[in-house]
Amino acid sequence: MAVPVPATPASTVPEPKYWHLRTVLVRTIDGEFSTGQVLPNERELAARFGVARATLRQALDQLELEGRLVRRRGIGTLIAAPRVGVPVGRGDEGWPSAGRSPSWRSVDCVSAPASAQLAQSLGIPAGETVHTVRRLRLVQGQIMAAESLHVPDSAVPHLPAVPQLIGGAGESDRARSVLRQLERLGVDGESRSVELGVAEAGEAALLERPPGTPVLVVTTQYAAAGRLVALAVSTYRSDTCKLTFGETGLVEVTPVEAARTA
Amino acid sequence: MAVPVPATPASTVPEPKYWHLRTVLVRTIDGEFSTGQVLPNERELAARFGVARATLRQALDQLELEGRLVRRRGIGTLIAAPRVGVPVGRGDEGWPSAGRSPSWRSVDCVSAPASAQLAQSLGIPAGETVHTVRRLRLVQGQIMAAESLHVPDSAVPHLPAVPQLIGGAGESDRARSVLRQLERLGVDGESRSVELGVAEAGEAALLERPPGTPVLVVTTQYAAAGRLVALAVSTYRSDTCKLTFGETGLVEVTPVEAARTA
DNA sequence: AAGTGGTCTAGACCACTCT
DNA sequence: GAGTGGTCTAGACCACTTT
Numbered sequence: 365m366a367v368p369v370p371a372t373p374a375s376t377v378p379e380p381k382y383w384h385l386r387t388v389l390v391r392t393i394d395g396e397f398s399t400g401q402v403l404p405n406e407r408e409l410a411a412r413f414g415v416a417r418a419t420l421r422q423a424l425d426q427l428e429l430e431g432r433l434v435r436r437r438g439i440g441t442l443i444a445a446p447r448v449g450v451p452v453g454r455g456d457e458g459w460p461s462a463g464r465s466p467s468w469r470s471v472d473c474v475s476a477p478a479s480a481q482l483a484q485s486l487g488i489p490a491g492e493t494v495h496t497v498r499r500l501r502l503v504q505g506q507i508m509a510a511e512s513l514h515v516p517d518s519a520v521p522h523l524p525a526v527p528q529l530i531g532g533a534g535e536s537d538r539a540r541s542v543l544r545q546l547e548r549l550g551v552d553g554e555s556r557s558v559e560l561g562v563a564e565a566g567e568a569a570l571l572e573r574p575p576g577t578p579v580l581v582v583t584t585q586y587a588a589a590g591r592l593v594a595l596a597v598s599t600y601r602s603d604t605c606k607l608t609f610g611e612t613g614l615v616e617v618t619p620v621e622a623a624r625t626a
Numbered sequence: 627m628a629v630p631v632p633a634t635p636a637s638t639v640p641e642p643k644y645w646h647l648r649t650v651l652v653r654t655i656d657g658e659f660s661t662g663q664v665l666p667n668e669r670e671l672a673a674r675f676g677v678a679r680a681t682l683r684q685a686l687d688q689l690e691l692e693g694r695l696v697r698r699r700g701i702g703t704l705i706a707a708p709r710v711g712v713p714v715g716r717g718d719e720g721w722p723s724a725g726r727s728p729s730w731r732s733v734d735c736v737s738a739p740a741s742a743q744l745a746q747s748l749g750i751p752a753g754e755t756v757h758t759v760r761r762l763r764l765v766q767g768q769i770m771a772a773e774s775l776h777v778p779d780s781a782v783p784h785l786p787a788v789p790q791l792i793g794g795a796g797e798s799d800r801a802r803s804v805l806r807q808l809e810r811l812g813v814d815g816e817s818r819s820v821e822l823g824v825a826e827a828g829e830a831a832l833l834e835r836p837p838g839t840p841v842l843v844v845t846t847q848y849a850a851a852g853r854l855v856a857l858a859v860s861t862y863r864s865d866t867c868k869l870t871f872g873e874t875g876l877v878e879v880t881p882v883e884a885a886r887t888a
Numbered sequence: 889a890a891g892t893g894g895t896c897t898a899g900a901c902c903a904c905t906c907t
Numbered sequence: 908g909a910g911t912g913g914t915c916t917a918g919a920c921c922a923c924t925t926t
Contacts, residue, residue, distance in 0.1 A: 557868050
């Protein structure tokens with residue numbers, strides 16, 4: 365209010381300040397900054413552009429959503445690395461390999477009666493036992509996704525008997541057993557969906573991100589012999605991941621920006 | 627500040643108010659509201675929960691990102707309809723059909739030299755002519771996505787001669803020609819990626835959304851005879867779309883929420 | 889202790905929609 | 908004109924990281 369300067373004299377439809385700011389910042393960071401570099405702090409940036417800090421933050425929020433910036437408490441705002449292409453789909457990445465796939469790390473495994481909604485999703489009677497394996501997907505040593513893999517007990521009848529109450533030590537073994545049994549079934553088909561979501565407490569913790577972090581939610585139905593044998597719900601970090609599908613990289617990675625704006 | 631009530635007495639790590647608010651709102655709208663219903667206005671909600679309007683809005687932002695709410699200027703905040711599953715991939719949906727596919731509507735078509743980055747993405751020399759068809763994807767009469775389909779001139783040498791300067795009337799014809807030529811090539815393979823983005827001015831207008839709207843950016847490389855013949859960049863509305871891949875719905879749609887939280 | 893981003897407030901004005 | 912969401916401000920305090 366102190367400064368009544370209509371720097372953009374307003375044509376017909378005044379562009380919001382934060383959006384204009386974003387545009388300026390995009391040009392600046394694409395031009396003068398490189399990955400890992402830290403921007404001036406928010407208070408200084410706000411002063412420099414003559415806006416309130418909240419307005420500046422609105423612009424930074426956008427850039428963070430686009431994966432261009434990373435903000436770290438107590439540290440500062442830095443230029444993000446380009447997103448990593450993460451293969452999703454058929455092949456070694458797609459199907460849970462019980463062996464030493466370097467890509468996945470099992471976290472825990474619980475066996476419990478299916479909730480009504482989960483039962484419906486799996487096409488089983490409510491209350492039937494479902495084994496849920498939680499695991500993390502690592503790419504280049506970084507946590508990219510957290511997954512809950514739900515397997516109806518009826519799909520893996522040959523699981524080794526294990527006490528229902530599981531001590532923490534046994535969980536890893538149990539997860540392995542479930543994955544191994546699944547592998548033996550052989551998979552006929554997969555059906556997937558991708559949508560935008562936000563991570564709540566549990567997922568957020570696994571992803572090492574604050575609650576509310578936007579994620580790409582990938583839901584996969586695995587079928588064997590025409591029957592649904594597993595349902596995987598994977599939440600991928602949308603800031604660092606680009607999901608890739610299909611013929612494993614017909615051509616190399618494609619920079620998108622120019623193609624969108626050109 | 628008037629009310630120093632620490633409703634949640636803080637365990638070890640105080641949960642942000644807006645996050646707690648979101649949780650409360652989720653329970654409320656899942657329980658007592660149904661699609662299309664309007665919530666009380668923001669000022670009243672803020673008062674009711676004893677928070678500033680900005681804090682309430684932070685919670686609503688989250689819910690909108692999740693596709694649970696839709697906010698309309700001058701109208702109010704309403705419960706959103708469930709996301710629509712949109713097939714992406716092989717089949718009639720995946721490949722541009724020049725004919726009367728009810729799913730796509732061509733907007734315009736421009737032919738211009740490729741920018742450096744676009745040329746690289748297409749694997750052609752910079753400056754080569756590229757035909758860009760812009761079109762909209764409609765599902766159930768609703769605009770779901772905007773697409774730019776880039777086709778190198780060398781991939782469609784049999785295009786009917788048309789003056790370079792195109793009157794608005796002829797664009798629709800030209801778009802049809804490009805799509806038809808593409809169809810005749812036959813497609814060997816497709817390679818896709820999905821990532822989170824935001825719509826800028828042009829896209830936003832086509833999608834009938836404000837700039838900054840989050841979108842799912844789908845980049846598709848089309849190959850014919852081992853050669854890259856087209857690059858499609860499609861931006862899907864993340865609030866209303868759930869992208870589906872694979873064997874066209876092995877089982878019916880899967881509600882995700884329960885599976886994630888269970 | 890100093891510096892950073894994260895949260896929250898109370899209020900103002902604007903743009904849009906409907907009556 | 909009344910009511911709604913969208914933008915913006917100026918300031919405060921908190922949580923986290925580093926020195």
